[in-house]
Amino acid sequence: MNKDSPEIILDPAFLMREDNLHIKEKLLTRCKEIQKKCVDSAKSAMNEVQLALNEYGPNKDRYDSFRDQLIGRRDMFAAQYQKALSEMNVLERIDPKDLKDTVEFGAIVISDTSKFIIAISAGKIELDGAVYYAISPAVPLYKAMEGLKPGESFEFNGKRQTIKELY
Numbered sequence: 001m002n003k004d005s006p007e008i009i010l011d012p013a014f015l016m017r018e019d020n021l022h023i024k025e026k027l028l029t030r031c032k033e034i035q036k037k038c039v040d041s042a043k044s045a046m047n048e049v050q051l052a053l054n055e056y057g058p059n060k061d062r063y064d065s066f067r068d069q070l071i072g073r074r075d076m077f078a079a080q081y082q083k084a085l086s087e088m089n090v091l092e093r094i095d096p097k098d099l100k101d102t103v104e105f106g107a108i109v110i111s112d113t114s115k116f117i118i119a120i121s122a123g124k125i126e127l128d129g130a131v132y133y134a135i136s137p138a139v140p141l142y143k144a145m146e147g148l149k150p151g152e153s154f155e156f157n158g159k160r161q162t163i164k165e166l167y
Helices: 012-056 065-092 140-145
Strands: 108-111 115-118 123-127 130-135 153-156 159-166
Touching (some): 012 065, 012 123, 140 153
Antiparallel strands (some): 153 159
């Protein structure tokens, strides 16, 4: 090699780390997009019911069941909106550059049968041809694998899985 040009070494571990960081960033972005839709949907529904309430006007009589029903629906959507915002805040706490070495909040877990992101319960997420499942640390599946490292196994619903990779 020419002694004036810097020597470039392609370390496979470095390249794998960079790939994992890229995947984690994309997966986290996808989770945020999904959650943003939930936030927007709940807010829109809540606002629609509030508009209907405003148009309906004040109580017609003491037992105005229609108005009570609208208030109940508005409150239900308000609770969904608050939950969606809370879960968005949970996603914001995840550092995509923090690679994990045990199964914990914010980790991407690759087992021999499935791929997970430990964040919020957002369900199935397709990314670059792979399927990931966004699960919350509060669900039993997470409890079964919590604290494990690559090479270790866990059992859930009678199925044994081995953790192949973590990041």
